[in-house]
Amino acid sequence: MFDRSPSDLPCSPGVGFKADHFAALLADPGAVGWIEIHAENYMGAGGRPLAQLRALAERFAVSVHGVGLSIGGEGQLDADHLARLKHLTGWLNPASFSEHLAWSTHDGAYLNDLLPLPYTAATLTRVADHIDRVQTVLGRRMLLENPSSYLAFAESDWSEPDFLRELVRRTGCGLLLDVNNVFISATNLGFAPQGYIDAFPLDAVGEVHLGGHDPDHDDHGAPLLIDSHGCAVADPVWALLDHTLARMGPRPVLIEWDNDVPEWPVLASEAARAAAALARIAA
């Protein structure tokens, strides 16, 4: 149905676009070959956000990353929100559209967080139906992102990589592999991150995410990493990226920095580090 590669983004570093970086990014993009925007911030009728987006789209490939569709939600997808996504992807024609394996809306109330799901047959059926609907309405293949987890559901009877592989098989969607999320979930739930990567359906990956996390701990003193996107990518996450790229081959790699956003040169240096990781596997 969607006879395309998992995404049309270049296999170079990208950055999550922040309005404060607009001028500096255009003046000196460094290693950055593409940008990602949060869809919901570009659903106004006009003004500066859309003007910046139009200017950026002339220069860079754009990935539209939704954070509010609640694909794992119990009810039907929000038809109004899906229509807004169709409008945005329609005029912008981005190189990629992605969303999360999570829920965030219930009974019309939006919780502004990516909430976890049990990996069961019932969830699988519902999420697959929702992905089908998104791909049908948008008329394009979407990428689904693995979550960062702070807890697990006792009722889950699928592993996360197997669950995602089955969604790919049923819907033809691609995957967005967030390596920072893998490291966070592995630390928080006590599994080996390399083992997760090795079990992951890497052929379906159209984009990789990297971001920063903060340390915390649970009731028993066990480490609990928080997916903050508020600092530089941690060294073990860079190492896990190397492991991932060595198995998978080159992919578009995004740096996410959404809170305590630094000056442009700091973000640009993170992108340069991603470029070096991509160059190592090409050598």
Add this chain to the structure above:
Amino acid sequence: MTGLVADFLPALRDAARAVPAGLTDGHGQAAGRRFAVYRNNVAVSLTEALETGFPCLFRLLGAENFRPLARMFVDRHLPASPLMMQYGAEMPVFLAGFPALDRYPYLPDVARLELARRDSYHAADATPMDAARLAVDDLDALRLIFAPAVRLVQSDWPLHAIWAHTMADGPSPAAEAQSVLITRADFDPIPHALTPAEGGFIAALMAGATLGTAFATAAPAFDPTRALTLLISHAALTDTRTP
């Protein structure tokens, strides 16, 4: 997920509720405070969205008052869509119905002004009309078409002065009512102070009245020159029509 939303959601919104059963640390131990990460993400991210959306209220009240107030707002009014740019529409009514704020009766109008600025920022772009469009024989019969980014907030309080004093080091507000016209020539909404008579005049024009009717219903001796100059020089008008 039959139990998920039924159990998860109430516990997410109310810290006094027990963590739902069936959530673990991945090795069979109860999830405990791990669940609080999600609770915290919801409460803090929505409170911060209100802080971003209402910077003048935040400064007027101070962080120590604004944050608990915002938490109460979040408890009563979760966002109705994932568009954070629209979150907080109920804030004026919420503030007006909050007895502890009786001493600050202008706060609901400050909230209306901040919502109007946000609306204006995201409104559709438009090409302003040439001022020559007003050089017609029968000016009274003209109706004005406003740019989508224009907003008007009428107030019984010195609303513009309160905003300018709080956000832009303006002088202390004097005890006089002001309305605020928001224009957006390019990308930045600009609030302009209006007298109540000018506010009423522009409100009538925005509602579709002809210039003649808007003028006739204004206060005696009202001079519309300043209001019309403001509309023309700040790209507030896109067209005229004669019905």
